[in-house]
Amino acid sequence: MENSISSSASVSTPRFKCFDPTNSYHATAHHIRNRAYFVTTPSLPSSSDCSTPSRDGDSGSTMAISAKLEPKIVTGELGYVLEDVPHFTDYLPHLPTYPNPLQVNPSYSVVKQYFVNMDDTVAQKIVVHKDSPRGTHFRRAGPRQKVYFESDEVHACIVTCGGLCPGLNTVIRELVCGLYYMYGVNRVLGIEGGYRGFYARNTIPLTPKVVNDIHKRGGTILGTSRGGHDKSKIVDSIQDRGINQVYIIGGDGTQKGASVIFEELRRRGLKVAVVGIPKTIDNDITVIDKSFGFDTAVEEAQRAINAAHVEAESIENGIGVVKLMGRYSGFIAMYATLASRDVDCCLIPESPFYLEGPGGLFEYIKKRLKENGHMVIVMAEGAGQELLTESIRSMNQQDASGNKLLQDVGLWLSQKIKALGYGLIWMKLGIHRVGLVGIGDHFASQKKMTINLKYIDPTYMIRAVRSNASDNVYCTLLAHSAIHGAMAGYTGFTVGPVNGRHAYIPFYRVIERQHKVVITDRMWARLLSSTNQPSFLDHKDVTGDKREEEPETPELNESGANHIEPLTAQSRD
Ligand SMILES: Nc1ncnc2c1ncn2[C@@H]1O[C@H](COP(=O)(O)OP(=O)(O)O)[C@@H](O)[C@H]1O
Ligand SMILES: O=P(O)(O)OC[C@H]1O[C@](O)(COP(=O)(O)O)[C@@H](O)[C@@H]1O
Numbered sequence: 337m338e339n340s341i342s343s344s345a346s347v348s349t350p351r352f353k354c355f356d357p358t359n360s361y362h363a364t365a366h367h368i369r370n371r372a373y374f375v376t377t378p379s380l381p382s383s384s385d386c387s388t389p390s391r392d393g394d395s396g397s398t399m400a401i402s403a404k405l406e407p408k409i410v411t412g413e414l415g416y417v418l419e420d421v422p423h424f425t426d427y428l429p430h431l432p433t434y435p436n437p438l439q440v441n442p443s444y445s446v447v448k449q450y451f452v453n454m455d456d457t458v459a460q461k462i463v464v465h466k467d468s469p470r471g472t473h474f475r476r477a478g479p480r481q482k483v484y485f486e487s488d489e490v491h492a493c494i495v496t497c498g499g500l501c502p503g504l505n506t507v508i509r510e511l512v513c514g515l516y517y518m519y520g521v522n523r524v525l526g527i528e529g530g531y532r533g534f535y536a537r538n539t540i541p542l543t544p545k546v547v548n549d550i551h552k553r554g555g556t557i558l559g560t561s562r563g564g565h566d567k568s569k570i571v572d573s574i575q576d577r578g579i580n581q582v583y584i585i586g587g588d589g590t591q592k593g594a595s596v597i598f599e600e601l602r603r604r605g606l607k608v609a610v611v612g613i614p615k616t617i618d619n620d621i622t623v624i625d626k627s628f629g630f631d632t633a634v635e636e637a638q639r640a641i642n643a644a645h646v647e648a649e650s651i652e653n654g655i656g657v658v659k660l661m662g663r664y665s666g667f668i669a670m671y672a673t674l675a676s677r678d679v680d681c682c683l684i685p686e687s688p689f690y691l692e693g694p695g696g697l698f699e700y701i702k703k704r705l706k707e708n709g710h711m712v713i714v715m716a717e718g719a720g721q722e723l724l725t726e727s728i729r730s731m732n733q734q735d736a737s738g739n740k741l742l743q744d745v746g747l748w749l750s751q752k753i754k755a756l757g758y759g760l761i762w763m764k765l766g767i768h769r770v771g772l773v774g775i776g777d778h779f780a781s782q783k784k785m786t787i788n789l790k791y792i793d794p795t796y797m798i799r800a801v802r803s804n805a806s807d808n809v810y811c812t813l814l815a816h817s818a819i820h821g822a823m824a825g826y827t828g829f830t831v832g833p834v835n836g837r838h839a840y841i842p843f844y845r846v847i848e849r850q851h852k853v854v855i856t857d858r859m860w861a862r863l864l865s866s867t868n869q870p871s872f873l874d875h876k877d878v879t880g881d882k883r884e885e886e887p888e889t890p891e892l893n894e895s896g897a898n899h900i901e902p903l904t905a906q907s908r909d
């Protein structure tokens with residue numbers, strides 16, 4: 337990762353005066369110690385110079401911002417670290433500001449302390465000890481007293497990229513309505529069909545009337561796509577259309593694309609705010625607590641699990657197999673399993689499993705059928721991919737965004753289990769004692785055992801639904817936080833809840849790694865205890881195939897949020 341936090345983070349001499357550009361009063365050294373903006377601005381253009389910058393930056397008549405943007409790190413006492421987000425004033429120092437129109441908004445002006453305090457930051461590390469370092473913080477989201485746009489100056493656009501997720505339409509709706517009702521903005525463009533829509537598709541003017549009912553529908557009214565991220569064409573399109581606020585809703589890939597767009601807009605010296613709104617049904621975006629739509633997806637998955645359970649328990653040796661989404665992160669499968677209580681085994685990408693031998697899946701299946709006569713297996717689509725590629729020749733195909741295309745692990749496992757059934761012998765040893773033995777054990781009274789397996793694949797169904805009530809509220813807060821940040825002149829950030837408080841997180845932090853289930857943490861232990869399934873760990877230890885040591889989990893969050901593991905499978909940078 338290029339933008340790793342500079343070791344100069346502890347530089348103690350601020351290069352610039354310590355102030356929050358969006359509030360009317362200045363910080364003192366007492367408020368924030370050791371603030372350092374790592375933005376070198378040689379020959380910065382004045383704000384008026386920047387009104388008509390050239391596309392290629394350096395070669396035009398206007399001087400472009402050439403220095404690479406480094407992380408903005410502020411350190412304080414007791415190991416306090418603020419990983420701040422870029423602001424227009426980092427590269428356009430003389431921009432005019434205006435009073436926030438919310439000061440006279442009939443709804444919001446009555447709120448006591450509606451504007452966030454300039455020093456407010458959100459702690460990433462919530463469990464601390466008396467003497468432990470306070471750790472990383474992010475700038476708190478919310479309205480500032482000063483804004484960097486006049487209402488009629490704003491020309492915003494919204495784009496949705498990547499896979500679907502419940503709540504996309506709600507975020508679109510709340511961005512349009514929030515801009516209009518809070519800040520009097522009435523020029524909002526919808527970019528159709530994801531990133532490539534900037535240069536290859538039409539746009540849709542979005543007004544509160546147009547978006548009024550869209551939160552009641554799944555999908556995205558703007559359409560979406562994978563691939564098609566052409567930096568120059570996208571930024572040219574933004575510049576040519578005079579867009580100055582870009583709201584980009586999408587997952588880990590999308591946030592990477594947004595970061596690239598931000599860097600280029602900044603390089604061209606344009607006053608354009610780029611805001612990423614994290615969308616991930618897999619919950620694979622790090623730092624934030626969880627994505628919108630995740631709760632809805634887990635809830636919807638219950639319907640499939642219930643169906644699998646009803647089918648399984650209604651027939652002798654019934655097995656219900658449910659495949660859920662989760663390419664590299666098994667959060668949906670884990671939470672759906674924990675919520676259901678009918679699941680006997682949950683398989684996720686983070687927890688390698690094996691079929692044969694002691695402690696393997698087949699042994700467990702036999703045991704459960706013997707005990708209960710039926711069982712339910714929930715698996716994330718990315719689980720066991722390494723087993724499939726052993727047996728099926730891997731084609732290493734990718735989608736248009738570069739994501740690896742997965743084999744259908746649900747189908748593969750179902751076939752394996754069915755084959756196991758043909759190989760099992762139903763052996764009656766007295767009236768009550770029923771045992772299962774391998775095919776090699778033959779007795780006079782043996783007969784073949786039938787496994788009745790039902791494979792349910794609701795993968796797209798759980799993400800194509802409309803968002804539930806709590807996700808709708810979450811989407812609203814997310815959209816509002818995004819708008820407040822852009823209006824206040826912040827840019828190059830992803831917005832999202834960190835330990836329940838909305839914060840502005842620099843792009844480099846959300847794209848450096850993926851959020852994954854840590855199988856040595858308590859949440860996975862709870863799951864193992866609830867299903868009684870094997871951990872699948874012993875076998876590898878026995879055979880000497882040691883697992884790589886788990887990276888230390890920086891934060892232990894009881895909700896299962898904020899566990900961080902390095903990006904492994906999807907590195908495309
Ligand atoms: N490293 C990257 N740099 C620039 N754009 C990217 C990058 N990775 C993905 N994208 C773009 O982001 C968009 C969405 O990415 P994708 O991985 O399909 O979905 P998601 O954002 O939901 O993870 C696509 O248009 C893709 O081209
Ligand atoms: O929509 P596609 O291209 O079939 O992709 C399916 C993938 O999309 C997801 O639902 C979400 O992935 P993204 O967050 O990368 O968009 C994955 O769970 C799933 O593997």
Ligand SMILES: [Mg+2]
Pocket residue numbers: 498587588589
């Ligand atoms: Mg993704």
